[in-house]
Amino acid sequence: MKKILITGGAGFIGSHVVRRFVKKYPQYHIFNLDVLTYAGNLENISDIENELNYTFIKGDIVDAAFVDSLFSEHQFEGVVHLAAESHVDRSITDPMAFVKTNVIGTMNLLNAFKTIWKGDFDGKRFYHISTDEVYGSLGAEGLFTETTAYDPNSPYSASKASSDHFVRAYGETYGMPYVLTNCSNNYGPNHFPEKLIPLFINNIINNKPLPVYGDGNYTRDWLFVEDHAVAIDLVFHDGENHETYNIGGFNEWKNIDLVKLLCRIMDEKLGRVNGTSVKLITYVKDRPGHDLRYAIDASKINTTLGWKPSVTFEQGLEKTIDWYLSNEEWLHNVTSGDYQNYYDKQYN
Ligand code: NAD
Ligand code: DAU
Numbered sequence: 001m002k003k004i005l006i007t008g009g010a011g012f013i014g015s016h017v018v019r020r021f022v023k024k025y026p027q028y029h030i031f032n033l034d035v036l037t038y039a040g041n042l043e044n045i046s047d048i049e050n051e052l053n054y055t056f057i058k059g060d061i062v063d064a065a066f067v068d069s070l071f072s073e074h075q076f077e078g079v080v081h082l083a084a085e086s087h088v089d090r091s092i093t094d095p096m097a098f099v100k101t102n103v104i105g106t107m108n109l110l111n112a113f114k115t116i117w118k119g120d121f122d123g124k125r126f127y128h129i130s131t132d133e134v135y136g137s138l139g140a141e142g143l144f145t146e147t148t149a150y151d152p153n154s155p156y157s158a159s160k161a162s163s164d165h166f167v168r169a170y171g172e173t174y175g176m177p178y179v180l181t182n183c184s185n186n187y188g189p190n191h192f193p194e195k196l197i198p199l200f201i202n203n204i205i206n207n208k209p210l211p212v213y214g215d216g217n218y219t220r221d222w223l224f225v226e227d228h229a230v231a232i233d234l235v236f237h238d239g240e241n242h243e244t245y246n247i248g249g250f251n252e253w254k255n256i257d258l259v260k261l262l263c264r265i266m267d268e269k270l271g272r273v274n275g276t277s278v279k280l281i282t283y284v285k286d287r288p289g290h291d292l293r294y295a296i297d298a299s300k301i302n303t304t305l306g307w308k309p310s311v312t313f314e315q316g317l318e319k320t321i322d323w324y325l326s327n328e329e330w331l332h333n334v335t336s337g338d339y340q341n342y343y344d345k346q347y348n
Pocket of ligand 2: 088255287294
């Protein structure tokens, strides 16, 4: 059985990727390495925990000795690396946590992979999952392509940019076979309610204010998480070595328009009078260094690998809202404890 390591598989996107790989590829043994930060949650993947081709390992990618011993024990032929600190607002208050996990953690994985294969990389692959935020901010026009110059503005995006550069450098210097993808904003089930869509769904359910940063005229390109997992599967198996692919939703929304749409659907779902939730919108202090607009040109992955999103935004949003409404216990569990401290610091 081929041993594949997926990092960050208890998080939002990682859990969808782990599930897909475990179910679709019985010929792989999937090892899910996750330290279980506040964002990691084994409930996200409890449905596959007893599968024979699946093993969960609790561990920290920042711990080089641990990572080295894990690779030497299992000789992973493929790595799909998602583990990261992922929230821009947290990177503003604690940048070093992002340097540690996103830069040092990625370096530890690259070094361990390089050490076990000693230059004999035939049939091996290191897949680094990154973000469109490394490209910085767009004005009103244009799209990010794979050749757009890196121009990160937040500690989060700077740490991801740094890790991307190291992955490429290891490809050039040591001949390490890598693929890299830069994806736009994901949404869907299991999204931690610190990010815009799940935070606002949770606040609407609880009749709490909806804190829109600045004037709300910031634009993001939204992709349903399962479509991202499909793209990751495709790139891992069919992507060209040493290539980068942009992944996006072909789906730009200004925050304020998205929030109004969310309010309308939530009113319907909750049986509230239309116009109830929109009254919860509260404009608050802007995020420092807030990127105005992200939008992806995903034509390379579309034309070379035949990938495109399978659901419309309306379909994806409805699936997402339905998931949160029928998983109140999940929502309750992740919003008790430390979540309240984070929320008070961030918003009050
Ligand atoms: P997430 O915050 O939901 O999950 C991150 C996971 O990594 C968690 O399970 C956490 O416990 C784990 N982790 C964190 N530090 C670790 C460490 N030191 N060692 C081991 N595990 C650790 O993140 P996400 O939104 O699922 O993002 C996954 C990846 O995709 C990240 O690399 C992120 O940069 C990238 N990405 C995210 C989006 C998005 O919209 N969410 C878009 C593009 C790219
Ligand atoms: O573009 C990909 C990136 O998308 C990923 O790499 C990141 O991991 C992911 O967190 C996401 O980053 P954003 O900063 O775009 O996502 P977030 O959900 O935090 O914010 C989306 C937009 O909504 C952004 O313009 C800020 C705004 N916002 C966010 C929050 C949490 C608000 O107006 N109010 C809020 O309370």
